[in-house]
Amino acid sequence: MHITKLLTIAALFIATNAHSLTAQEVKAIAVGDTDARVEALAKAMPTADDKTGAFLQALSDDAVKLSGDTVLIRQGDKALDPVTGAELPMPETLDDVINNNRMRGEIDSALAALKLFSKDDAVRRAAVKQLQSDADESKLPLIEKALATEQNTLIKEELSLVRAAALLGSADKGKRMGAAQLLASSGQANVKTMLLARLDQETEPDVKAAVGKALREVESRLAWGDRLGAMFSGVSLGSILLLVALGLAITYGLMGVINMAHGELMMIGAYATYVVQGVFQKYLPGAFDWYLLAAVPVAFMASALMGVLLERTVLRFLYGRPLETLLATWGISLMLMQLVRTVFGAQNVGVENPSWMSGGVQVMGNLSLPYNRLIIIGFALFVLGAVAWMIGKTRLGLFVRGVTQNRPIASCMGVNTARIDTYAFALGSGIAGLAGCALSQVGNVGPDLGQGYIVDAFMVVVLGGVGQLAGTVYAALGLGILNKFLEGWVGAVLAKIAVLVFIIIFIQKRPQGIFAMKGRSAEA
Amino acid sequence: MNSLVSNHSSQPAGAAVDTSALQLPAVCPLLSRAGWVTFLVALIVVCAVAPVLNLWVPEGSVFHLSDYGVGLLGRIMCYAICALAMDLIWGFTGILSLGHGLFFALGGYVMGMYLMRQIGTDGNYKSNLPDFMVFLDWKELPWHWSLSHSFAATLFLIVAVPGLIAFVFGYFAFRSRIKGVYFSIITQAMTFAAMLLFFRNETGFGGNNGFTDFKRIAGIAIATPSMRMTLFVMTGITLLGFFLMARWLVRSKFGRVLQAVRDAETRVMFSGYNPLGYKLTIWTLSAMMCGVAGALYVPQVGIINPGEMSPANSIEIAIWAAVGGRATLIGPVLGAFIVSGAKSWLTVAYPEFWLYFLGALFIGVTLYLPDGVVGLVKRVWRSKATKAGDKA
Numbered sequence: 001m002h003i004t005k006l007l008t009i010a011a012l013f014i015a016t017n018a019h020s021l022t023a024q025e026v027k028a029i030a031v032g033d034t035d036a037r038v039e040a041l042a043k044a045m046p047t048a049d050d051k052t053g054a055f056l057q058a059l060s061d062d063a064v065k066l067s068g069d070t071v072l073i074r075q076g077d078k079a080l081d082p083v084t085g086a087e088l089p090m091p092e093t094l095d096d097v098i099n100n101n102r103m104r105g106e107i108d109s110a111l112a113a114l115k116l117f118s119k120d121d122a123v124r125r126a127a128v129k130q131l132q133s134d135a136d137e138s139k140l141p142l143i144e145k146a147l148a149t150e151q152n153t154l155i156k157e158e159l160s161l162v163r164a165a166a167l168l169g170s171a172d173k174g175k176r177m178g179a180a181q182l183l184a185s186s187g188q189a190n191v192k193t194m195l196l197a198r199l200d201q202e203t204e205p206d207v208k209a210a211v212g213k214a215l216r217e218v219e220s221r222l223a224w225g226d227r228l229g230a231m232f233s234g235v236s237l238g239s240i241l242l243l244v245a246l247g248l249a250i251t252y253g254l255m256g257v258i259n260m261a262h263g264e265l266m267m268i269g270a271y272a273t274y275v276v277q278g279v280f281q282k283y284l285p286g287a288f289d290w291y292l293l294a295a296v297p298v299a300f301m302a303s304a305l306m307g308v309l310l311e312r313t314v315l316r317f318l319y320g321r322p323l324e325t326l327l328a329t330w331g332i333s334l335m336l337m338q339l340v341r342t343v344f345g346a347q348n349v350g351v352e353n354p355s356w357m358s359g360g361v362q363v364m365g366n367l368s369l370p371y372n373r374l375i376i377i378g379f380a381l382f383v384l385g386a387v388a389w390m391i392g393k394t395r396l397g398l399f400v401r402g403v404t405q406n407r408p409i410a411s412c413m414g415v416n417t418a419r420i421d422t423y424a425f426a427l428g429s430g431i432a433g434l435a436g437c438a439l440s441q442v443g444n445v446g447p448d449l450g451q452g453y454i455v456d457a458f459m460v461v462v463l464g465g466v467g468q469l470a471g472t473v474y475a476a477l478g479l480g481i482l483n484k485f486l487e488g489w490v491g492a493v494l495a496k497i498a499v500l501v502f503i504i505i506f507i508q509k510r511p512q513g514i515f516a517m518k519g520r521s522a523e524a
Numbered sequence: 525m526n527s528l529v530s531n532h533s534s535q536p537a538g539a540a541v542d543t544s545a546l547q548l549p550a551v552c553p554l555l556s557r558a559g560w561v562t563f564l565v566a567l568i569v570v571c572a573v574a575p576v577l578n579l580w581v582p583e584g585s586v587f588h589l590s591d592y593g594v595g596l597l598g599r600i601m602c603y604a605i606c607a608l609a610m611d612l613i614w615g616f617t618g619i620l621s622l623g624h625g626l627f628f629a630l631g632g633y634v635m636g637m638y639l640m641r642q643i644g645t646d647g648n649y650k651s652n653l654p655d656f657m658v659f660l661d662w663k664e665l666p667w668h669w670s671l672s673h674s675f676a677a678t679l680f681l682i683v684a685v686p687g688l689i690a691f692v693f694g695y696f697a698f699r700s701r702i703k704g705v706y707f708s709i710i711t712q713a714m715t716f717a718a719m720l721l722f723f724r725n726e727t728g729f730g731g732n733n734g735f736t737d738f739k740r741i742a743g744i745a746i747a748t749p750s751m752r753m754t755l756f757v758m759t760g761i762t763l764l765g766f767f768l769m770a771r772w773l774v775r776s777k778f779g780r781v782l783q784a785v786r787d788a789e790t791r792v793m794f795s796g797y798n799p800l801g802y803k804l805t806i807w808t809l810s811a812m813m814c815g816v817a818g819a820l821y822v823p824q825v826g827i828i829n830p831g832e833m834s835p836a837n838s839i840e841i842a843i844w845a846a847v848g849g850r851a852t853l854i855g856p857v858l859g860a861f862i863v864s865g866a867k868s869w870l871t872v873a874y875p876e877f878w879l880y881f882l883g884a885l886f887i888g889v890t891l892y893l894p895d896g897v898v899g900l901v902k903r904v905w906r907s908k909a910t911k912a913g914d915k916a
């Protein structure tokens with residue numbers, strides 16, 4: 001429906017310009033010295049149509065040839081007339097049309113302008129984008145024409161901004177004023193650059209004032225975009241920290257196991273994702289886009305099984321000796337890292353985003369939200385919900401809470417505490433695997449993947465308060481947002497240091513974290 | 525250090541117990557007869573035998589100690605000092621620090637700054653400033669380099685800088701009664717944060733390249749065999765000296781309180797002691813020992829960079845103490861020799877297996893050898909003794 005409408009309009013548009021590409025124009029554009037050719041091209045542009053586009057494309061592809069005085073387009077072993085499109089007899093000798101760099105630039109920008117009339121929305125949008133950077137008055141008639149026929153409101157809006165940008169360089173003072181007012185509503189970084197450049201050149205005081213005002217408005221909008229962007233990346237980092245710390249909140253917070261191998265369990269999840277990707281590439285290339293859905297349970301199971309193995313063989317003997325657990329799990333982490341190095345090599349492996357995860361939503365001129373980040377935020381919320389449900393509503397959760405609060409009494413009530421320990425540790429490890437699966441979509445997958453996150457994960461759990469899921473959520477989001485805002489202010493490394501120092505100081509003030517467990521123990 | 529200890533005994537809490545009627549266990553001698561003999565043998569080996577074997581025995585001889593061997597042993601003795609420091613704080617006071625690598629590196633950096641200044645104008649850029657500053661286009665030394673020209677100030681700062689940082693950090697941590705795993709984790713955060721800071725060029729510590737290319741120490745060329753031997757002997761004497769000091773410390777009343785804090789801190793508090801001063805003193809002292817070890821280490825290996833502050837290095841110090849046997853003083857020293865020796869052999873002979881070995885060591889020691897190698901030896905001796913007793 002939409003397309004037919006566009007087609008009709010395009011047809012109308014071509015019909016109203018009965019005078020389209022002429023033989024004189026073709027010759028003027030193809031032959032002569034560069035100045036004359038550029039001028040001819042500029043002259044032909046306002047009346048350009050599909051044929052002009054095809055001709056310019058051929059010119060750009062070096063398919064336009066000369067045979068004596070005739071200009072023709074060579075297509076394979078055929079020769080076509082650029083004006084009529086009819087086939088011509090192939091001449092004996094063909095001369096190349098030489099385009100120097102200046103001519104090429106002009107041709108490319110003219111082609112971009114012509115793409116404004118493409119029937120494909122995406123092509124038109126791209127053309128508008130390209131024009132934004134080199135809009136000047138010579139392209140104004142074309143822009144006006146495109147504006148008149150444009151149906152897509154989004155593209156229309158952008159196009160009117162481009163028009164304003166082109167007008168900004170106009171010789172007419174009134175037009176410049178109008179353009180400045182129009183541009184004030186924009187929120188794009190390149191509009192700011194444009195206005196800044198104009199502000200430097202402008203001599204008329206009122207125009208200068210108008211441009212300055214527009215600039216301030218654009219800047220404030222940009223600043224908002226930046227702030228919201230920092231907020232979003234903060235939430236995004238927070239969601240990753242949450243995923244990383246959730247598993248630890250169970251193994252450390254609820255069970256009291258200092259699992260330094262938590263990062264390596266995440267690494268196992270990430271490598272499980274990599275393996276699933278490989279399997280899909282090899283056996284199910286058609287369904288490759290959906291490998292991630294299969295990778296989620298596989299990553300969970302791989303890490304959970306590794307967790308069971310660790311719990312049954314090592315950690316079981318170390319309950320109640322947290323410092324020893326710390327050393328033993330550190331040893332486990334070293335061995336797991338070396339194991340992965342032996343199996344997959346020391347280099348990072350490539351994990352691709354499925355196509356539905358690339359791209360993003362453009363919210364403001366300088367603020368776009370990538371899909372993979374959005375999906376990870378959603379995924380973190382989903383995992384959080386599942387864990388909260390599991391701990392709060394299921395029988396296993398009840399047992400875990402019971403064992404956490406009072407192991408001997410839970411045991412007296414008939415709870416198999418050793419089995420509950422194994423299940424809880426497997427759950428925590430499995431969540432680490434899910435975190436690894438998510439991390440494989442935003443970062444590098446290598447043997448050192450876990451090392452980069454382990455300090456952060458412990459910080460989140462300790463800050464949030466041990467034994468608290470809610471505390472973990474607040475701590476993860478708080479640290480994520482704090483980190484990103486500081487990053488915009490002092491740079492990434494100093495922000496990280498500042499956050500660590502903040503946590504160290506915070507722990508001094510509130511050793512039990514944001515949410516303290518209430519109890520009467522003297523050994524708090 | 526001295527002022528800290530005396531500060532302690534003047535605390536009223538410490539004096540309260542002396543007046544009680546309880547009989548304290550008899551104070552054992554500093555070292556047993558066999559202990560003194562071993563100590564003297566070790567001293568002679570370090571000060572006389574090793575230099576003779578290295579410098580005067582010809583290279584082809586079986587008894588010749590190679591330069592590589594001197595370097596390796598010197599390095600391991602620095603590690604042993606760290607392990608000893610770790611033992612005081614972990615084995616005897618029950619506080620596991622995962623940040624001792626920071627104090628080691630700080631001592632190393634103070635020494636490194638002095639060594640950088642000793643290069644003088646012999647650097648690549650022939651400038652009075654260290655090469656990396658010329659590279660960064662700095663015109664003068666930053667403020668924290670102002671004392672680095674003086675050897676005496678450097679010797680003072682080697683203990684003062686780690687000591688001060690440990691004191692401030694420990695004061696706040698112990699005052700708010702952070703202990704156990706919490707303390708371990710925030711010390712790890714501390715060394716991690718410091719590592720990130722030292723990696724930056726603008727901090728003025730040479731960024732990720734750190735300091736290297738040293739030429740001389742106190743005006744004497746650093747890369748000569750005699751200088752290497754001098755550093756080796758100094759490290760050995762320092763290690764033995766620290767050993768005696770630690771021994772004296774743990775058998776004093778102060779040491780007994782430390783062990784009581786380790787075993788039941790709440791009871792110590794209920795008995796009228798304030799553990800803050802005890803913990804803080806041993807923590808600061810331990811950090812200073814690590815600083816000295818770092819300062820001895822840097823001229824021997826010829827480089828210091830922020831990698832020394834990575835959390836992994838600090839955990840490795842803990843494993844030396846654990847492998848040898850916590851709460852015994854000879855254990856951690858042995859542990860440092862065993863683990864580092866195995867490392868220098870395995871990383872060359874079987875590079876892929878080193879991490880497996882280290883990981884297995886961590887797990888095995890915590891599961892099967894809670895008292896380390898020394899505990900194992902003791903157990904074997906005891907079972908032999910009982911067997912012999914049964915036969916008789």
